[in-house]
Amino acid sequence: MIRFITRRGLLALFILFLAVSLLFAMIHMMPGDPANVLLGPKASPELKAELKQRMGLDQPLLVQLGRFYNDLAHGDLGIDVFSDRQVSEIVFEQLPYTLALVLAAIGGATLLGIPLGCFSALRRNSLLDRLTAIMSVAFIAIPSFVVALYLLLWLAVKWRWFPAMGAGESGNIADQAHHLVLPAVALGLGWVGYIARLVRASMLEVMEENHIRTARAFGLPERTIIVHYALRIAVLPTVTILGLGIGTMLSGALFAEIVFSRPGIGKLLHEAVLSRNYPVVMGSVLVTTTFFVLSTLVSDIINATLDPRLRERGKSS
């Protein structure tokens, strides 16, 4: 097991290293001078040269990459040339907002998805089961930003049940939670369907197993059998994908953040892209990609712990 974790961890690190280097190289090899883009075409050559020197752009690419990793090892993501602040400071300032949104979305999706999947497995082929099946697929398919826009249109602008923008007054938890509802629903709705489908499939499998039959033979109440013996096992696959969900949602949060004008990494990246603020683009992509790779790693490890066959497969591939 330790060998598997080490191998998988090293691979994840290597992939992260390749991905970050690729991004770095792309940013720095693109035609067009970043200094030109940042300062505009009318800037004097001296000013451009000074900015280039400040950003380290006058060095060869490999030296720049080496310096970048050296800084990264010291927790330094560079300096935002517009505001003259540390990129790491800017990114980590926004991260809690995105994390709160992601956790609310995944929490809500789990709380709704598990009972929905469980009920449709127990009432197989009933109207509820069919409706859940159709809705699950629908929830997964519809782009989250369309859901976000419709929620904004009806629940915030038209009926004014929820606030339309921002993250709420700092320190006021009720207000912040109120601001969190719509973005979290937009982000988590797809996952409700996904979790319901997963739970339904594994619940159907578990209900056929011997220990359930034994529990029935012992005359245990159906409720106890379902909650204590079946559901406990049936939710395992869901637990393993939650890690992956958090990673995916961190980037998916972007649309919810933009539609509801909420602070967060996604909104930061979008603004950085529009103003071509490369250090901030690099910093926010780096942080989300790291989260994404780590969450895939964690969910792989949890999966392998629960299912030893995967470890064996990992060895041969």
Added chain:
Amino acid sequence: MTNRAGFVRETFTALRKDSLGMTGLVIVVTILLLTLFASILSPYDPLEVDVYNRLVGPSWQHWLGTDQLGRDVLSRVLYGGRVALKVSLVAISVSMAAGLLLGMMAGFGPKWLDRVLVICFDTLRSFPTIMFALSIVALTGPSLNTVIGIIIITSIPVYGRIVRTQTQAMRDNDFILAERAMGASTAHILRHHVLPNIAAPLLILASMDVPAVVGMEAGLSFLGLGVSAPTPSWGSILNDGYSYLRNSPWPIIAGGIPLILVTLGFTFFGESLRDILDPKLRGKGGKF
């Protein structure tokens, strides 16, 4: 050829029994037709500005109202489908072809090549797609070709991985070994044995991929990073509508509905196709 015709007929007969899959197919075909005949069906030129009729609601003149420049929303929605269609057609066929080639090379080629390709696939997949897309657009500036390129790059690993797994599973089969022993070339084996066997999973994957691709294009255009103005795309209609949300909800409603329909249509159709074509489900007497 008769075999292939029989296969199509058999698939369609099975599909007709599945109401959800059939609904999906009807939605998909209807939207395809509306999009293809947009130039005949559109009541107005989608780019025609009419400042006296800005942001008006639905009426007999403008069935879905007008946007902030007085352009007819219905005409823009109909023409907007062309962008979605173009992006999904080009992006999916190119990434499927490239994924097929690379996946077969990984699955059938030497071990080192397999390792290199798998690491490349995993590296590309390690970027969250939307973040990757945004950082590329930051460098190249918004354009439809960039969107297509991004979707191709991020989709190749998905197709490549599936083809690799299927090819590897086929490679060790006895009949392939027998073919080899009889002197069949790798190209012959790949063309006559591996390709027909991976065609069905690829087809399913492609039809399930359409909603993601359409959503991606619309998402990037919504962020102002896809098609450039004034070209209509469902995403750019939503983007325009978002800025004037408090004045008129119609562009948002009208731009979102085709997106929802297309994604639902293709998903229902794809799911049904999977149930029909997946031999594992069929063998177990799944849905049919």
